[in-house]
Amino acid sequence: MKTMREGIRRLIHAVDGLCGALLAAIVVLNLVAVFLRYVVFVPLSWSEEAIRYLSVWMTLIGSAAASWYDEHMDMNMFADMGGPAFRAWHRAILHTLTAVFAVFVTWQGTRYCMLNGTQTAPTSGLPMLYIYGALAIGGALMLVVSLVKIHDSFVPPDKDETGTRAVL
Numbered sequence: 155m156k157t158m159r160e161g162i163r164r165l166i167h168a169v170d171g172l173c174g175a176l177l178a179a180i181v182v183l184n185l186v187a188v189f190l191r192y193v194v195f196v197p198l199s200w201s202e203e204a205i206r207y208l209s210v211w212m213t214l215i216g217s218a219a220a221s222w223y224d225e226h227m228d229m230n231m232f233a234d235m236g237g238p239a240f241r242a243w244h245r246a247i248l249h250t251l252t253a254v255f256a257v258f259v260t261w262q263g264t265r266y267c268m269l270n271g272t273q274t275a276p277t278s279g280l281p282m283l284y285i286y287g288a289l290a291i292g293g294a295l296m297l298v299v300s301l302v303k304i305h306d307s308f309v310p311p312d313k314d315e316t317g318t319r320a321v322l
Contacts, residue, residue, distance in 0.1 A: 159311065162302055163222075169295065170219040176212040180205050200278045207275070207285050214292025221252065221299045246307040253300035256293045263289025 187201035220226050232244050267290055271283030 155305065155309075156312075159302060162298060166219050166222040166295075166299065169215050170223075173212050173216040173219060176208050180208050180212070183208075203275055203277045207280070210285065211288045211292075214288040215295055217292060218295035218299045221296060221303070242307045246304050249300045249303040249307065253297055253304065256297035256300055258293075260290055260293030260297060263287070263291075263293050266290075 183201055183205055187198050187205075191197040217226075228248070230244070230248060233241065235241075236244075263286060266286040267283055270286060271281065273282040274280065275282060275285065
């Protein structure tokens with residue numbers, strides 16, 4: 155399990171870096187589009203569509219990285235109640251609910267890819283398979299992370315990788 159967990163950790167670190175690159179691309183593209191539209195008066199016809207699709211990818215794959223680092227906002231009023239066994243079961247149940255949601259997103263994303271993947275984006279002509287694929291890939295990543303987190307609820311990892319935990 156340690157070797158598999160290490161591989162998943164590396165994958166999530168790569169996804170986290172990719173999300174940073176996507177965010178940088180979104181910012182740069184938006185700045186260039188605003189400059190060209192309002193200063194040069196030559197708008198990019200495809201910039202809004204590209205920003206939207208990059209944002210979709212960043213959000214869907216980034217959710218797995220946020221979950222890995224426990225940076226998702228949560229409302230778990232029972233997190234500090236009970237003993238260690240109660241807290242372990244509580245975390246496992248929360249991650250199981252996330253896994254169920256991830257299965258649904260992966261399933262529907264795969265269906266969208268199969269049903270609408272041959273369509274093309276209106277401005278760029280990009281096949282929608284690449285856009286709907288974000289649902290399937292993001293859901294699958296979230297499912298893998300949730301399964302690891304369920305395991306970690308009962309068998310804590312050697313090293314804690316949680317970030318600055320956002321709590322409501």
